[in-house]
Amino acid sequence: MTVLDSLVGMVVKKKVHMTLIDPAAQDPYKSGQIAKEAQRAGTDFFMVGGSTDIDGPHLTKCVGEMKKNSSRPVIIFPGSSSMICDNADAIYFMSLLNSSSSEFVVGHQARAAIPLNRMKIEKIPMGYIVVEPGMTVGKVGKANLVGKDDSRTALSYALAAQMFGMKLVYLEAGSGSPLHVPASMIRTVKESLSVPLIVGGGIRTRDSAREVASAGADIIVTGTVAEKAQDVFETLEPIIGAIHSQAD
Ligand code: 1GP
DSSP states (O other), X not given: OOHHHHHHHHHHHSOEEEEEEOTTTSOHHXXXXXXXXXXXXXXXXXXXXXXXXXOHHHHHHHHHHHHHHOOSOXXXXXXXXXXXXXXXXXXEEEEETTBSSHIIIIIHHHHHHHHHHHSOSEEEEEEEEEBTTOHHHHHHTTXXXXXXXXXXXXXXXXXXXXXXXXXXXXXXXXXXXXXXXXXXXXXHHHHHOOSOEEEESSXXXXXXXXXXXXXXXXXXXXXXXXXXXXXXXXXXXXXXXHHHTOOO
């Protein structure tokens, strides 16, 4: 079964939690330890990546440690064409749809296409939409940020992604954002979208995770909260519990 099939199958049954690990934020050993504790806390999938450029060998080591310490699928969340490796289970073949630079819409993707085509790793086409405040990814990715009250523009990009044939849509407020994507925007997008909706950025508490999940996010991503935690298990367990207890 492909990673996408297992993800879509899971989304039909329950809300899904993904733990994002940024390989630039700590050494590979620590990434592995975070993965181990996040799995113990109930996370369903891992994403690995971020906006800070790292090279393939570093990414390979980080994924290796994550896989050594956990059994959940690892999906690369690349910030550039150099963030590819073949020991992860899948990679988002993603486009930052509201970037003002063609580099982030299709440039990095074209540069990565030939090496990726040689790799067996599963490619999952994903439309990535950055919402205010956007944080580092908004700046690095030269995003024309979707206003936090502009649900219609968010929906326009999400439907465009779906019509392009992308299998997932990701609404991103930016890693470390003080605010998560507003519930009203999530609701508007979810109402008209058929593919699974990922929401991430600024989700740090049980209550915010519950709000995002109940507004309609199928997949909820948290990153910073685990990387900053004294105790990853104690920090993630209530957040993941709140997500898993939400009915569709
Ligand atoms: C960033 O959406 C993810 O791409 C996670 O954000 O680090 O704020 O949890 P946080």
